[in-house]
Amino acid sequence: MLKYFRVKQEPEKIVPDLGAISLALLERDATLPFTIRQLNNLPEAVKQRLYRGLLPPALLTRFGIDPIQWTGADKELMVHLQAEPESEKVLITVRSSPAPEDEYFALELADNSLNGIELNLIVLNDPLAPRFSIDRTAEGQPTMFGTLHRNLEAEGQAKTAGLAPGQVRAGLGGSKVVFEHIDSFLAMLGHRAYFLEPLTYASAWVFERRGFAYVRGHKLMDDIHRAFQPGGALYACLDDRSPFRKQEQAGTVRGRAWAIHDGILDAIDQRWDKIRMVKQIGRRAGVETFPQAVY
Amino acid sequence: MAETHRITRAAFLESLNDFRQFLKEHCRGVTGVTEEILYDIQLAVDEACTNIITHGYANMDPGSIILDLEIDRDKLTIALTDFGHTFEPGSAPVPDVDAPIEEREMGGFGLFFIQQSVDRMDYRASEDGNTMTLTKFLAKTMEDEHEH
Numbered sequence: 001m002l003k004y005f006r007v008k009q010e011p012e013k014i015v016p017d018l019g020a021i022s023l024a025l026l027e028r029d030a031t032l033p034f035t036i037r038q039l040n041n042l043p044e045a046v047k048q049r050l051y052r053g054l055l056p057p058a059l060l061t062r063f064g065i066d067p068i069q070w071t072g073a074d075k076e077l078m079v080h081l082q083a084e085p086e087s088e089k090v091l092i093t094v095r096s097s098p099a100p101e102d103e104y105f106a107l108e109l110a111d112n113s114l115n116g117i118e119l120n121l122i123v124l125n126d127p128l129a130p131r132f133s134i135d136r137t138a139e140g141q142p143t144m145f146g147t148l149h150r151n152l153e154a155e156g157q158a159k160t161a162g163l164a165p166g167q168v169r170a171g172l173g174g175s176k177v178v179f180e181h182i183d184s185f186l187a188m189l190g191h192r193a194y195f196l197e198p199l200t201y202a203s204a205w206v207f208e209r210r211g212f213a214y215v216r217g218h219k220l221m222d223d224i225h226r227a228f229q230p231g232g233a234l235y236a237c238l239d240d241r242s243p244f245r246k247q248e249q250a251g252t253v254r255g256r257a258w259a260i261h262d263g264i265l266d267a268i269d270q271r272w273d274k275i276r277m278v279k280q281i282g283r284r285a286g287v288e289t290f291p292q293a294v295y
Numbered sequence: 296m297a298e299t300h301r302i303t304r305a306a307f308l309e310s311l312n313d314f315r316q317f318l319k320e321h322c323r324g325v326t327g328v329t330e331e332i333l334y335d336i337q338l339a340v341d342e343a344c345t346n347i348i349t350h351g352y353a354n355m356d357p358g359s360i361i362l363d364l365e366i367d368r369d370k371l372t373i374a375l376t377d378f379g380h381t382f383e384p385g386s387a388p389v390p391d392v393d394a395p396i397e398e399r400e401m402g403g404f405g406l407f408f409i410q411q412s413v414d415r416m417d418y419r420a421s422e423d424g425n426t427m428t429l430t431k432f433l434a435k436t437m438e439d440e441h442e443h
């Protein structure tokens with residue numbers, strides 16, 4: 001039995017430096033995890049074969065996209081893969097038409113400093129739903145989904161239409177299947193977990209339902225839930241001062257998310273920049289920080 | 296076939312009561328789980344979680360602790376997973392519990408209590424978290440005795 005524990009000072013890398021993927025390396029040990037960078041250094045056709053596994057075929061065929069060739073009815077390429085050699089990131093985007101504004105799916109995975117996997121971006125929009133320009137200011141400057149600048153008029157319209165902060169269109173549904181594909185893809189690579197930093201309170205809640213736990217911020221989510229109860233510090237701030245701070249918002253995930261997006265966490269001396277979540281491959285953590293939540 | 300249950304809570308002291316209640320809810324009444332065994336596993340989980348809360352998640356906004364309980368015919372297995380700082384075996388001596396109280400060193404007793412309370416303790420740090428696994432063998436029942 002162990003006699004004593006101390007906190008480890010230097011975390012170890014998850015993936016050892018194995019160099020380029022070769023047949024010899026593949027034959028060596030099926031449990032050795034690979035990095036995104038190693039995949040990106042493979043020939044283009046091999047990369048396309050591998051990354052195809054991240055896309056649920058039905059997500060493509062429902063918009064007339066060939067799940068193998070990635071082309072639409074007019075043979076135009078609708079799925080775009082950015083996976084440059086030596087890059088530690090892969091970005092896959094899908095459009096329902098050749099127009100950039102009809103992009104309805106985006107997924108970015110990256111190696112982190114320990115050679116673990118980060119889910120940097122996941123977007124799943126209904127391309128047929130109305131679009132709200134929350135991603136651009138009235139002057140056309142990028143808002144970084146409202147985190148850098150805000151387009152208050154567009155955000156107000158998006159809120160009224162039932163969207164959560166950060167959404168330009170209503171969700172497409174089907175995120176459960178997408179996460180199952182991410183799990184399978186990363187298991188194929190040999191990873192046991194992946195990490196993300198949720199953009200909003202609403203996205204953290206969705207990730208909880210998809211089986212994520214918290215590396216940082218579980219207590220903060222519990223504190224937020226308590227503070228939105230009648231008599232709580234956040235509930236008291238829902239004073240109609242802005243369209244994003246109405247009392248009825250306390251009872252819904254989206255309502256709370258808009259109030260937090262509007263800066264309400266100042267009241268409990270917190271900011272929405274500490275949250276980090278983890279998904280164990282093939283496991284659901286069962287976190288529920290807003291019990292019986294109404295979305 | 297083992298019976299499995301899971302609870303996930305934030306890593307702060309108020310959650311300890313939830314873990315205790317969870318163990319009581321699922322273990323009390325199980326054949327071979329005496330009140331003494333229930334007390335022992337609650338104590339071990341209390342100490343292990345306190346260690347995670349105070350050291351594993353030190354200097355960070357606390358994340359989650361996942362408690363997986365597996366009830367077998369002859370043993371209880373409890374796996375506690377966290378995503379905080381990883382522990383490693385240290386070289387410090389085991390605390391001297393026989394020393395007069397005024398001469399005892401502060402700290403270091405958590406692991407000692409865990410070891411005294413369970414039959415086996417394992418620790419694994421991996422990409423998908425740090426997991427301490429505690430195993431407690433159950434008391435033999437009359438039925439078991441007859442089978443052997």
